[in-house]
Amino acid sequence: MVLEPLPAAPEGALSTLADVTVVVVTHESAHCIPLLDGLLGSCPHVIVSDNASTDGTPALANRQWPSARVLEHERNLGFGAANNRALALVQTPFALLLNPDCELSVEGLRTLLTTAHDMVDAAVLAPQLASPTGKQEVNYRWPKTVWHSQGPAATGLACVGFVCGAAMLLRMARFQQIGFFDERFFLYYEDDDLCLRLFRAGLPMVLVPEVKAIHRSRSSTRGSRPLRSEFGRGFHHAQSKLIFTAKHRSVEEALRLRRILLFTTSVALPIRTLAFVPRLVARMLGRWMGLRSWKFDD
Secondary structure (H helix, E strand, O other): OOOOOOOOOOOOOOOOHHHEEEEEEEOOOHHHHHHHHHHHOOOOOEEEEEEOOOOOHHHHHHHHOOOOEEEEEOOOOOHHHHHHHHHOOOOOOEEEEEOOOEEOOHHHHHHHHHHHHHOOOOOEEEEEEEOOOOOEOOOEEOOOOOOOOOOOOOOOOEEEOEEOOOEEEEEHHHHOOOOOOOOOOOOOOHHHHHHHHHHHOOOOEEEEEEEEEEEOOOOOOOOOOHHHHHHHHHHHHHHHHHHHHHHHOOHHHHHHHHHHHHHHHHHHHHHHHHHOOHHHHHHHHHHHHHHHHOOOOO
16 A cells, blocks of 8 residues: 655644644554544554454554554564554654553644644644643653753743653654664663754654643553563563663673672562562563663664
């Protein structure tokens, strides 16, 4: 199937829902489909990039949104790679990356687009993430390599150095210079890496706190083997942390960090096992294995 380019909006015209493609990466995410329908059911351009789900996610997405394009990958490519496959097909001026566990209203997306119209230099615009109970998350900051951010939630538009990849509106033309996700990051730190590259290139990222998105953190995947999922979280978080450190600081610092984390995890793992919270034990074991098996690869 070949997608035909969409006509560009007239110069100076406000963008509409027809100017944005919503991209959702799924993996065992069938339970999230109904929650996404409020937005995706109203958007004419939707791409679901499915990472080898076995719970019927692709078929359910096809039924829920007949006009959507559903990419069915034969294996789990990872978050960044699956996003890249979808972004390569986007023909609209904007793309909204949205996690399956993140709900954004149609009005919220329209506000992001209006803000993008007013702030033409912005490469990324992001909503304020909040838990289902309304507690605001700090889903933005300056890059960790520059400054450890602290402080209360923003009350107005803020130019920042990082926004969480759970919900971000991309102005596609601004990414010709730096590209999209580095696929060495299978899971975690791919948004840190992308935002740091944007920051260094002088491409603004803007938080729009009046737009709220509900984030049901860590609920995008609900497979039949939850402990295996927790193991994977720990494994990939550890590996991605080292990949990020080697890429943006130095290989020597990454190797030093690996030694420290291996020691502290080895000490903590028996204690965690005695407490016997299975999911935490599985996650820490995954972390240990991720640290143990990591090798620098440039």
